[in-house]
Amino acid sequence: NAGVMQNPRHLVRRRGQEARLRCSPMKGHSHVYWYRQLPEEGLKFMVYLQKENIIDESGMPKERFSAEFPKEGPSILRIQQVVRGDSAAYFCASSPQWPTGGWADTQYFGPGTRLTVL
Amino acid sequence: AQSVTQLGSHVSVSEGALVLLRCNYSSSVPPYLFWYVQYPNQGLQLLLKYTTGATLVKGINGFEAEFKKSETSFHLTKPSAHMSDAAEYFCAVSPEGGKLIFGQGTELSVKP
Numbered sequence: 001n002a003g004v005m006q007n008p009r010h011l012v013r014r015r016g017q018e019a020r021l022r023c024s025p026m027k028g029h030s031h032v033y034w035y036r037q038l039p040e041e042g043l044k045f046m047v048y049l050q051k052e053n054i055i056d057e058s059g060m061p062k063e064r065f066s067a068e069f070p071k072e073g074p075s076i077l078r079i080q081q082v083v084r085g086d087s088a089a090y091f092c093a094s095s096p097q098w099p100t101g102g103w104a105d106t107q108y109f110g111p112g113t114r115l116t117v118l
Numbered sequence: 119a120q121s122v123t124q125l126g127s128h129v130s131v132s133e134g135a136l137v138l139l140r141c142n143y144s145s146s147v148p149p150y151l152f153w154y155v156q157y158p159n160q161g162l163q164l165l166l167k168y169t170t171g172a173t174l175v176k177g178i179n180g181f182e183a184e185f186k187k188s189e190t191s192f193h194l195t196k197p198s199a200h201m202s203d204a205a206e207y208f209c210a211v212s213p214e215g216g217k218l219i220f221g222q223g224t225e226l227s228v229k230p
Contacts, residue, residue, distance in 0.1 A: 041223075
């Protein structure tokens with residue numbers, strides 16, 4: 001069973017360009033979380049999605065950032081008009097069901113996408 | 119607001135020595151607690167998880183953690199460190215399930 005897949009693993013963008021980060025959850029998982037890890041910091045929650053629904057976006061910056069998880073295909077985190085402060089590692093995690101605190105909803109993390117903004 | 123504090127951003131132990139990584143949390147409701155490990159340039163791997171029941175939780179690679187409600191702590195221990203344990207360790211809380219709130223992380227170094 002393949003794990004959570006993220007691509008690209010490394011992404012370089014110039015200021016003002018758009019960045020698109022993709023996440024394919026584990027097979028059978030319908031819940032996706034995005035986290036951002038800034039240099040020398042821990043991971044910060046950004047958004048929680050179920051297919052075609054945003055469940056919790058309390059950690060998303062108000063501007064330039066958006067996320068989706070369509071019925072078919074991977075989840076996409078989109079950053080418009082990137083700035084140097086967006087340089088970070090972006091991690092996606094997936095779980096099979098609604099969070100209930102049990103082991104069945106454990107979050108499994110992908111390898112991350114490391115975004116560098118020049 | 120829920121938060122997690124990891125005491126010590128860097129911990130160094132000798133191979134074979136006890137590993138103790140400290141984690142304290144703040145939560146207004148009984149939390150779900152986690153420890154994750156991150157090796158360089160990789161994603162996070164779950165070490166162990168506390169939800170309910172037994173307060174001493176055993177995880178992978180010989181790690182365990184004890185939930186102490188009175189101290190709001192969830193410290194991670196391993197009796198004997200191995201070189202392969204060198205990594206960054208993150209404590210996290212999920213107050214009601216769902217999103218994880220992470221501590222700042224503790225980088226563990228293991229000296230031969």
